[in-house]
Amino acid sequence: MKVLVPVKRVVDYNVKVRVKSDNTGVDIANVKMSMNPFDEIAVEEAVRLKEKGLVTEVIAVSCGVAQCQETLRTAMAIGADRAILVETDVELQPLAVAKLLKALVDKEQPSLIILGKQAIDDDANQTGQMLAALADLPQATNASKVELAADKVHVTREIDGGLETLALSLPAVITTDLRLNEPRYVTLPNIMKAKKKQLDTVKPEDLGVDVTPRLKTLKVTEPAKRGAGVKVADVAALVEKLKNEAKVI
Amino acid sequence: MSVLVIAEHDNASIKGATLNTVTAAVACGGDVHVLVAGHNAGAAAQAAAQIAGVAKVIHADAASLAHGLAENVAAQVLAIAGNYSHILFAATASGKNVAPRVAAKLDVAQISDITKVVSQDTFERPIYAGNAIATVQSSDSVKVITVRTTGFDAAAATGGSAAVETAAAAADAGKSSYVGSEIAKNDRPELTAAKIIVSGGRALGSAEKFNEVITPLADKLGAAIGASRAAVDAGYAPNDLQVGQTGKIVAPQLYIAAGISGAIQHLAGMKDSKVIVAINKDPEAPIFSVADYGLEADLFTAVPELVKAL
Numbered sequence: 225m226k227v228l229v230p231v232k233r234v235v236d237y238n239v240k241v242r243v244k245s246d247n248t249g250v251d252i253a254n255v256k257m258s259m260n261p262f263d264e265i266a267v268e269e270a271v272r273l274k275e276k277g278l279v280t281e282v283i284a285v286s287c288g289v290a291q292c293q294e295t296l297r298t299a300m301a302i303g304a305d306r307a308i309l310v311e312t313d314v315e316l317q318p319l320a321v322a323k324l325l326k327a328l329v330d331k332e333q334p335s336l337i338i339l340g341k342q343a344i345d346d347d348a349n350q351t352g353q354m355l356a357a358l359a360d361l362p363q364a365t366n367a368s369k370v371e372l373a374a375d376k377v378h379v380t381r382e383i384d385g386g387l388e389t390l391a392l393s394l395p396a397v398i399t400t401d402l403r404l405n406e407p408r409y410v411t412l413p414n415i416m417k418a419k420k421k422q423l424d425t426v427k428p429e430d431l432g433v434d435v436t437p438r439l440k441t442l443k444v445t446e447p448a449k450r451g452a453g454v455k456v457a458d459v460a461a462l463v464e465k466l467k468n469e470a471k472v473i
Numbered sequence: 474m475s476v477l478v479i480a481e482h483d484n485a486s487i488k489g490a491t492l493n494t495v496t497a498a499v500a501c502g503g504d505v506h507v508l509v510a511g512h513n514a515g516a517a518a519q520a521a522a523q524i525a526g527v528a529k530v531i532h533a534d535a536a537s538l539a540h541g542l543a544e545n546v547a548a549q550v551l552a553i554a555g556n557y558s559h560i561l562f563a564a565t566a567s568g569k570n571v572a573p574r575v576a577a578k579l580d581v582a583q584i585s586d587i588t589k590v591v592s593q594d595t596f597e598r599p600i601y602a603g604n605a606i607a608t609v610q611s612s613d614s615v616k617v618i619t620v621r622t623t624g625f626d627a628a629a630a631t632g633g634s635a636a637v638e639t640a641a642a643a644a645d646a647g648k649s650s651y652v653g654s655e656i657a658k659n660d661r662p663e664l665t666a667a668k669i670i671v672s673g674g675r676a677l678g679s680a681e682k683f684n685e686v687i688t689p690l691a692d693k694l695g696a697a698i699g700a701s702r703a704a705v706d707a708g709y710a711p712n713d714l715q716v717g718q719t720g721k722i723v724a725p726q727l728y729i730a731a732g733i734s735g736a737i738q739h740l741a742g743m744k745d746s747k748v749i750v751a752i753n754k755d756p757e758a759p760i761f762s763v764a765d766y767g768l769e770a771d772l773f774t775a776v777p778e779l780v781k782a783l
Contacts, residue, residue: 235601237737237738238737240604240737241601241604241605243604243605250600250601250604250605317582318573318582318583319576319577319580319581319582319583322577341719342719344601344602344718345600345601346585346600347585347586347599347600347601347602347718348583348585349569349573349585350572350573350576350583350585351573352573353543353569353570353571353572353573353574353577354573354574354576354577354583355577356543356574357547357573357574357575357577357578358577358578361648362544362646362648362649363543363544363570363574363649364649365543365566365569365570366566366570368712378652381566382566382712382713383566383567383654383713384565384566384567384665384713384721385656385657385659385713386654386655386656386657386711386713387654387655387656387712388540388651388653388654388655389651389652389653389654390542390649390650390651390652391649391650391652392648392649393648393649396648396649401719402702402706402719403712437582438581438582438611438612438613439582439584439609439610439611439612440609440610440611440612441607441608441609442595442608442609442610443607443608444600444605444606444607444608445605445606445608446605446606447599447603447604447605447606447744450744450749450763450765451765453749453761453763453764453765453766453767454765454766454767455761455766455767455768455769456766456767456768458768458770459768459770459775459778459779459782460782462750462766462768462779463779463782463783465766466727466748466750466766470727470747470748470765470766472669472726472727472747472748473669473694473727473783
């Protein structure tokens with residue numbers, strides 16, 4: 225059984241991004257980039273399924289600029305067997321990525337596709353669901369537990385009031401939530417080994433996909449700043465402020 | 474031109490998030506219709522008809538719609554999508570699950586988590602964990618949108634008198650099935666709708682301490698309880714209490730953060746609260762940069778004192 229794991233190169237989650245002064249976007253020149261945290265969880269889950277003997281091959285995929293190769297090397301250092309980069313300089317929106325992935329799903333015929341639930345840059349939370357729709361596959365989003373059987377997968381999902389378990393027929397699309405697993409640290413020997421693994425590059429045109437953005441970003445601004453707060457000396461002062469100044473209790 | 478809102482409900486009543494979504498729908502312009510898809514959901518459809526501003530309720534009822542499976546609900550929405558210029562979902566777990574599926578089938582981009590309707594085709598939405606606000610314009614013929622509920626006031630749940638129309642239910646896709654669920658028991662106000670939230674972080678040290686310290690304060694204030702990711706990961710509080718970029722987005726009147734450092738990912742979920750109070754013994758904690766009132770103190774003494782003083 226093959227698993228396809230799409231991964232995204234994003235601004236590292238610890239970086240506090242700044243909005244550009246001309247309001248055209250956020251300044252991502254010279255900031256640290258990493259694999260989207262939810263995607264690391266997706267790769268880890270695929271590799272664990274392989275280690276359990278339930279999966280034979282894990283293929284990592286990334287769509288974007290040439291530097292996404294680094295992200296794919298990281299995925300292979302975690303344990304993915306090979307990688308595919310769909311290289312383009314065009315800004316990719318979730319619908320375009322879902323179409324590129326659909327083309328790869330048609331080609332590779334994986335039994336399972338595991339994605340992160342959302343990327344921490346655009347915070348869209350769309351790609352997995354869109355891929356499932358385009359490929360006409362069942363979906364389980366926000367997974368916190370995955371149990372693979374012969375022709376079905378049981379997925380426990382995090383929903384607003386608690387947890388919900390679904391059974392999906394394979395092939396299926398799963399998106400990961402934080403609670404699914406704790407990704408392993410990559411070791412130096414595995415980083416060296418990952419350099420020798422196969423990484424193929426294709427273009428959107430090769431897959432016959434039009435990636436033109438559908439949404440136009442008119443401007444990007446800073447969120448409204450909060451007024452400066454005050455420090456209070458003790459609990460009594462806090463209660464007094466909340467009652468008389470803020471009037472919230 | 475009409476706008477379709479996909480109702481979130483438990484078959485008997487309409488959930489609060491739908492009321493905020495109706496307000497966003499009214500801002501998009503045109504008649505607002507509400508789809509109630511479920512099983513034995515007649516009561517929910519009647520409740521939807523009472524919402525002020527709703528012109529029509531479409532009720533689809535079938536066993537296959539019982540648990541809100543994305544495949545079946547999306548098919549139901551697509552069956553009637555042809556009549557609408559805008560299709561709106563609340564940005565809740567279920568809305569986020571279904572909306573992109575509908576958008577992809579219609580071959581349109583989806584606009585996630587909007588906080589403002591600028592015009593019929595232009596919307597504001599936060600990106601990078603709320604550290605930037607993007608204004609985006611859609612050129613698609615149908616706008617599929619999820620609505621951040623804290624960005625819009627709730628529509629009045631009564632005062633409307635919409636007609637309820639029955640629609641044929643879409644066929645069961647048959648590729649997924651519901652096995653079971655485990656819903657956390659909770660008699661407090663719902664986290665995303667609460668006026669006051671008391672949140673605890675890693676500093677509480679254990680699940681027992683979390684309950685011992687946070688619960689009395691929440692009880693006293695009639696507040697919902699929230700938690701940081703650190704507290705959830707350590708098992709001090711259940712997952713569905715997590716506030717942040719990957720948990721719930723809240724904007725109560727009063728948010729009390731006790732023993733929470735204030736990482737970017739946590740702030741993303743609560744920095745639109747009206748008044749923020751931070752109780753932390755580390756004067757350098759980033760939470761103090763967004764707090765209206767900061768109390769530099771050990772929460773194990775300060776919180777019980779606060780309970781006593783209220």
